Amino acid sequence: MTTTTYRTCPRSGLQFESQAEKLMIVNAVTAVVALLVGGILAIGVVLTRWPTIHWLAADTFYMVLTAHGIDMLIFWIIFFEMAVLYFCSSTLLRCRIATPKVAWVAFVLMLVGAIMNNVAVFQGSSSVMMTSYVPMMADPKFYLGLILFAVGALIGCFIFFGTLVIAKREKTYQGSVPLVTFGAIVAAIIAVFTIASGAIILIPTFLLSVGVISSVDPLIYRTIWWAFGHSSQQINVAAHISIWYAVAAIAFGAKPMSERVSRGAFLLYILFLQLASAHHLLADPGVSTAWKVVNTSYFMYFAVLASMIHGLTIPGAIEVAQRAKGYNNGLFEWLRKAPWGNPVWSGVFISIIGFGFLGGISGVMMGTEQLNMIIHNTIYVPGHFHATVVVGTTLSFMALTYFLIPVLFRREMINPGLAKLQPYLFGFSMYFFCLVMMGAGTLGVSRRHWDMAFNGAPMAYEWPGAAYLLMGLVGIAGIAAILGGAIYIYITVGSLLWGKKLSGGSVSANFTPIPPTAPTAAAQSYGSAGFAAPGTFVLAMVFLVSFVLYYFINWKYLSQVWGLS
């Protein structure tokens, strides 16, 4: 058995096992490098889609767009998620990580895969977009890179599961795992499904690219690819919601309003969230209406229900904790007195609101079978997923990084003043970016399109002036958001390189088990009208009203277009 040591962080009280700690650091740092590459590529995408600048040539644009999508959606996020999985198992459960050597193999596979895929794209022969719909073919290295990366990630998931087993066996905790770890388990289960789907479709496509098999059916490709492509975003949802719960606990000492409700909502994710890959097939031939309706709605919107529950219980838990501290005046004193200068909290708050209002509502619109027809493949779609994946996931990861710099990396953050500003600049410019993209999409502007002026086309369509204006605003907002992202990278990398070294805390050869927590008195006297969190309830109702109004506005819009049957 390998010997290892355990360090208790003096700032957070968290216990880091040395092997797990190194793995977290290396995965998180690689993730930030992927974010840096993706961010540089974003400049090319944004400045080309800004009509008055229209910077890159068509072939470069499509190459850059392909790389931007893959580096951000897959490499940045999944490398970071590996660190999150190791944190939620080894650190939160205070146990050693299972098979650290294998975890290094997993990391190397992921790294080699990511580099191989990027090389294929930058050689220019694989500008097929992230979706790589057959029969349009990329270089074999493109698929092989993704497959290697996926195998590495899959191994990482099983190391996470193995670590849970170790914690249970070595009795490092009593009772059930923490809610945040529970959320991470949900993310890992979804990840296994996701990666298996990816393998089922990418392996034949790789074989097609090297000439071993002669064809892959385009519709079957789309169906199974999306079980990978959409599900990978569901890993993010489970992961960043776990982070929200974690930050509520870290920044406010908030405890879940009810473990039953929060865990039940996570359980709904396991059961229903995956069905959403149907969202991408609503405008397709060959798939029956009943299949579309049942799947696109996550079977009667049970996963939307789960997200609406988390959207209430996380701020609700914070409200209860704040009221208990005495911020008990009116509906919103608890929120006004939140630590707005702490980027860990402000990042998460901006993420929750943006994910719900912009990402959540727009996602349900696109996922409504008929409404999809007025949205499919317009730039509304990237407007939606920048709200979910960038405002939701990326901003949450950024916020968590600010917590991890002193705790995991043992460095003092450089330039805390700039860090204070960063979530606001990045978050709000991203809000605006998403809104104007959705606006342009409502006017029909296509996604993944080099030239909205259709230069060289004999029957060019002239978009309304408003579409050009909105795409110009997309450019401006995009540049502001990229600046926000650059500040994050500067602070993170700068702190790791030049930040003052902090003491790691006491090191021990044995783990200290988590002591059992004393049950708290269930009765409490805060809130009003029997509501423990009335302010949160009001916010939730504001959300619901916006949701309902926007939903029916879209039906009204649909009812005016050509008849289709």
Added chain:
Amino acid sequence: MSAILPPAERLWWKHPLDRVEGTWIAIALIWCLTMFAMMIGWHIFGNQNLSTETYKTTPELFSKKAQAMVDKYTVRTETAENIPVVAPPAGSDVYLTARLWNFWPILELEKDKTYRLHLTSMDYNHGFSLQPVNINIQIVPGYEHVVKITPNKSGTYSVVCNEFCGINHHTMVSRIYVK
């Protein structure tokens, strides 16, 4: 005590709900079921539902049918490439071919008449994006998708390809005239 620690009560699933949570779950559930009912209801009462009538096809098979329609109903040609403009009778089967990098032929339809529009691609995935109406349908090679369309206003409409299909994707745009 908190979300990053094991729950204090071992029997946490017996912990009672707070009123805020219970009320919100009830409201959210009603809304979810409403949205589900709305999709089904629109299939019964609404006029915009995408047909899923689909046949397997090949470029040769589809071209033959499209060519037959063009031979019969061409009224004129347009652009330097002499793309035929076809005015098929109301209610008939209309064929639109998507290929690198154009749509073929140009259609001329009548307002308030219904047509069976057959869509396929000769090569890669393409998109049928009708502007400024903003109806968007995926075109997948190997599959013939039959969609019944009823234009409700006369005018000149554009069909933009909105699925990435290679370097000249941005030149893939055509027209539909509605009289």
